[in-house]
Amino acid sequence: MSAIARWLDSDVAYSFRRSPxxxxxxxxxxxxxxxxxxxxxxxxxxxxxxxxxNLMDSRIPxxxxxxxxxxxPLGTDDQGRDILSGIMYGVRISLVIGVASVIFAIVAGIAVxxxxxxxxxxLDAVLMRVADIQLTFPAILIAxxxxxxxxxxxxxxxxxxxxxxxLIFSIGISFxxxxxxxxxxxxxxxxxxxxxxxxRVIGLSSGRIMLTHILPNVLGPVFVIGTLTLGLAILSxxxxxxxxxxxxxxxxxxxxxxxxxxxxLFSGEWWMTIFPGLTLVLLVLSINLLGDWLRDxxxxxxx
Amino acid sequence: MSCDKGCVxxxxxxxxxxxxxxxxxxxxxxxxxxxxxxxxxxSAATFRWANDGDANSMDPYTRNETxxxxxxxxxxxxxxxxNRELKVEPALAMSWEQPDPLTWRFHLRPDVKFHGGxxxxxxxxxFSYQRATGPGSQINSNFxxxxxxxxxxxxxxxxxxxxxxxxxxxxLTQWGIMSKAWCEAHNxxxxxxxxxxxxxxxxxxxxxxxxxxxxxxREPDRRTTLRNNPAWWDKPEHNLTEVTFNVISxxxxxxxxxxxxxxxxxxxxxxxxxxxxxxxxxxxLAVGPExxxxxxxxxxxxxxxxxxxxxGKNPFQDIRVRQAFNMAVDAKAIQSRVMRNQSHPTGxxxxxxxxxxxxxxxxxxxYDPDAAKKLLAEAGYPNGFGVTLDCPNxxxxxxxxxCQAVTNMLARIGMKITxxxxxxxxxxxxxxxxxxxxxxxxxxxxxxxxxxxxxxFNLAGTRNGVRGVFNDxxxxxxxxxxxxxxxxxxxxxxxxxxxxxxxxxIIHDEAAFIPLHQQTVVWAYRSNVELQQMADxxxxxxxxxxx
Numbered sequence: 090m091s092a093i094a095r096w097l098d099s100d101v102a103y104s105f106r107r108s109p110x111x112x113x114x115x116x117x118x119x120x121x122x123x124x125x126x127x128x129x130x131x132x133x134x135x136x137x138x139x140x141x142x143n144l145m146d147s148r149i150p151x152x153x154x155x156x157x158x159x160x161x162p163l164g165t166d167d168q169g170r171d172i173l174s175g176i177m178y179g180v181r182i183s184l185v186i187g188v189a190s191v192i193f194a195i196v197a198g199i200a201v202x203x204x205x206x207x208x209x210x211x212l213d214a215v216l217m218r219v220a221d222i223q224l225t226f227p228a229i230l231i232a233x234x235x236x237x238x239x240x241x242x243x244x245x246x247x248x249x250x251x252x253x254x255x256l257i258f259s260i261g262i263s264f265x266x267x268x269x270x271x272x273x274x275x276x277x278x279x280x281x282x283x284x285x286x287x288x289r290v291i292g293l294s295s296g297r298i299m300l301t302h303i304l305p306n307v308l309g310p311v312f313v314i315g316t317l318t319l320g321l322a323i324l325s326x327x328x329x330x331x332x333x334x335x336x337x338x339x340x341x342x343x344x345x346x347x348x349x350x351x352x353x354l355f356s357g358e359w360w361m362t363i364f365p366g367l368t369l370v371l372l373v374l375s376i377n378l379l380g381d382w383l384r385d386x387x388x389x390x391x392x
Numbered sequence: 393m394s395c396d397k398g399c400v401x402x403x404x405x406x407x408x409x410x411x412x413x414x415x416x417x418x419x420x421x422x423x424x425x426x427x428x429x430x431x432x433x434x435s436a437a438t439f440r441w442a443n444d445g446d447a448n449s450m451d452p453y454t455r456n457e458t459x460x461x462x463x464x465x466x467x468x469x470x471x472x473x474x475n476r477e478l479k480v481e482p483a484l485a486m487s488w489e490q491p492d493p494l495t496w497r498f499h500l501r502p503d504v505k506f507h508g509g510x511x512x513x514x515x516x517x518x519f520s521y522q523r524a525t526g527p528g529s530q531i532n533s534n535f536x537x538x539x540x541x542x543x544x545x546x547x548x549x550x551x552x553x554x555x556x557x558x559x560x561x562x563x564l565t566q567w568g569i570m571s572k573a574w575c576e577a578h579n580x581x582x583x584x585x586x587x588x589x590x591x592x593x594x595x596x597x598x599x600x601x602x603x604x605x606x607x608x609x610r611e612p613d614r615r616t617t618l619r620n621n622p623a624w625w626d627k628p629e630h631n632l633t634e635v636t637f638n639v640i641s642x643x644x645x646x647x648x649x650x651x652x653x654x655x656x657x658x659x660x661x662x663x664x665x666x667x668x669x670x671x672x673x674x675x676x677l678a679v680g681p682e683x684x685x686x687x688x689x690x691x692x693x694x695x696x697x698x699x700x701x702x703x704g705k706n707p708f709q710d711i712r713v714r715q716a717f718n719m720a721v722d723a724k725a726i727q728s729r730v731m732r733n734q735s736h737p738t739g740x741x742x743x744x745x746x747x748x749x750x751x752x753x754x755x756x757x758x759y760d761p762d763a764a765k766k767l768l769a770e771a772g773y774p775n776g777f778g779v780t781l782d783c784p785n786x787x788x789x790x791x792x793x794x795c796q797a798v799t800n801m802l803a804r805i806g807m808k809i810t811x812x813x814x815x816x817x818x819x820x821x822x823x824x825x826x827x828x829x830x831x832x833x834x835x836x837x838x839x840x841x842x843x844x845x846x847x848x849f850n851l852a853g854t855r856n857g858v859r860g861v862f863n864d865x866x867x868x869x870x871x872x873x874x875x876x877x878x879x880x881x882x883x884x885x886x887x888x889x890x891x892x893x894x895x896x897x898i899i900h901d902e903a904a905f906i907p908l909h910q911q912t913v914v915w916a917y918r919s920n921v922e923l924q925q926m927a928d929x930x931x932x933x934x935x936x937x938x939x
Contacts, residue, residue, distance in 0.1 A: 139803035356664035
């Protein structure tokens with residue numbers, strides 16, 4: 090049986106096929122993802138090419154409006170940037186930052202969790218207290234703080250160039266405690282199991298035991314939390330960009346687009362902020378619904 | 393008569409009076425709609441207003457910038473001030489006379505007390521002069537003709553000028569008098585240098601003037617409160633007991649605050665929201681042309697640009713590059729799309745209402761991106777080059793959006809512009825003297841004397857300590873400087889007009905700057921508020937009443 094056939098036959102796949110919510114969410118997510126990934130080939134304009142922008146095309150309403158133009162299906166913003174293309178490229182950036190910061194949080198969380206759970210004692214106590222303290226702050230505050238400190242520490246001319254990395258770091262660092270807590274808990278359980286004892290008896294190093302023996306057995310919950318955190322991370326990026334400390338208008342993420350459009354809400358040019366906002370809602374909602382479904386599907390008690 | 397370099401302007405001021413007369417009549421209409429109805433002060437009231445940027449210091453000598461100076465004058469009275477019609481009237485000086493052409497004798501108002509209780513005397517005037525011309529002060533160009541200030545007795549001071557200066561009074565209207573005793577007691581005898589963002593002294597966050605309002609609380613970039621000075625020497629026309637000034641940088645939030653009644657007035661109205669506010673019951677708009685000209689400048693003094701990928705040479709020293717930039721900027725598009733027609737595109741460094749302006753001389757470089765691209769290629773940059781544009785994001789109307797549009801327009805001729813939009817505190821600190829740490833910048837200027845020479849002298853004259861202090865790009869042209877010197881002593885109006893136009897032509901032919909437009913000042917406020925909109929965009933709280 091091939092791997093695909095085996096997966097299609099699995100419990101998880103079965104529950105996926107039976108869940109209309111999961112199917113819908115996957116469909117929406119697939120459409121958004123396809124738009125984002127294929128943006129350079131299918132987007133009507135390239136919003137990153139400043140030379141292609143024409144100020145006289147600015148503030149054109151969506152195509153169904155009487156003043157709309159067919160070349161700008163969802164209208165244009167105040168600089169003449171096509172909203173649809175802006176969203177497609179923006180989702181790309183939002184997703185890259187979201188996924189990268191979650192991976193950062195997972196790697197950091199797993200490292201700390203494994204270490205704390207396996208070593209125990211003082212190290213465990215210290216690491217977990219740090220995690221506890223951080224958990225008492227809302228993640229967005231931590232991200233704001235880290236973003237501000239790191240940006241201030243960098244020389245000015247590097248700000249724009251390193252903004253993506255700074256964002257990934259600050260969002261990633263705000264989400265590691267969840268992962269560390271979960272991994273530590275599972276590690277404590279696994280540490281006492283016979284196979285770990287056996288590995289220790291044959292003289293394997295601690296690092297090897299942690300990475301090749303314990304780690305595979307504690308990953309399950311990490312994936313579920315990872316999926317749910319992805320939605321939060323994308324939201325964090327959007328919030329930071331909306332507050333003006335995220336990505337600059339020259340490489341706009343969805344949050345930046347919402348911020349730019351927000352200044353034109355009162356003047357009736359609603360499309361500049363509504364469409365990116367709607368996209369963000371759909372993106373995060375579908376990721377969260379999939380995450381919820383995954384949690385239920387992987388929970389043996391709910392089967 | 394010989395004229396040294398400090399001799400800024402003399403005799404041409406006959407023209408200026410004419411301009412003021414004209415300005416007054418032009419303004420009359422708008423004044424009627426805005427403020428003259430302010431009758432007797434009604435009962436006491438609180439006034440809350442908001443702007444996108446802060447007055448960065450409470451010290452009125454730290455920056456020669458309209459908003460900061462205008463804000464500070466609510467606390468610090470000058471010797472002479474401008475009234476509703478922009479005419480000079482007595483303030484801390486009750487009267488003055490000229491015993492000889494070089495001497496102005498001011499008789500000070502007796503029994504005036506600073507907010508802290510110190511008596512106001514001639515010593516404070518002499519001290520304030522020394523402080524305003526000393527290190528750290530950014531307002532010293534107002535005193536370029538003054539040789540010294542002498543105390544005659546407790547309530548009399550003499551200003552000795554280097555040459556006869558009939559417009560000395562106009563130059564003193566923005567200069568608030570500080571208390572000698574207070575500054576000395578708090579170690580603030582020198583203004584803190586605002587170009588070093590973090591430098592502060594006691595006078596940065598505290599204030600002690602003789603003015604109509606007393607500084608209450610001060611939270612930089614957030615909120616500043618003022619309260620009425622019951623012991624003010626003048627009879628108040630306002631009826632305010634308390635004033636709250638909020639900094640709300642987001643255009644949308646600022647408008648929302650006005651619509652929801654959280655503030656009574658917003659000083660910077662985004663052009664896109666004028667319609668909405670104008671059609672909202674209970675809100676009023678005050679709209680008037682501003683004398684400010686917005687323009688872009690290039691660093692032409694350094695052998696290598698600070699913020700560019702071109703090494704070993706300065707591309708802006710090549711006139712073809714400057715011409716290309718001028719031809720690539722479509723001021724009409726910015727007018728219609730970014731400013732929503734609330735601007736007047738210009739090819740001059742000064743606008744209508746300023747003496748020297750004529751429509752015939754107001755010529756822009758023709759918008760022609762193809763020719764601009766060709767010029768760039770001829771200059772050796774067929775693929776453009778990278779340079780940073782320094783721009784404020786809370787100073788001028790739609791400043792960041794304009795800079796972004798210009799960035800995009802220049803991208804069309806191959807330029808790779810990095811937009812560095814910052815709040816005014818960081819922005820001014822970076823581009824201003826003495827560092828001039830910029831390669832390509834946006835700036836706006838209102839000539840305090842309403843004469844073209846003031847713009848030329850400050851913005852484009854070769855830097856010499858007094859002249860060209862705001863020539864942030866260090867452009868220098870001998871013929872231009874000579875023309876300014878002639879202009880300063882020319883008595884014949886027609887000939888002087890020719891000199892002004894010649895100077896403008898040099899700037900145009902050299903493509904020394906990119907003049908963009910004059911912006912329209914738009915304020916919005918609740919209809920129970922009466923206020924006075926000034927053409928120089930000053931906002932004196934002493935003319936505000938709340939019903």
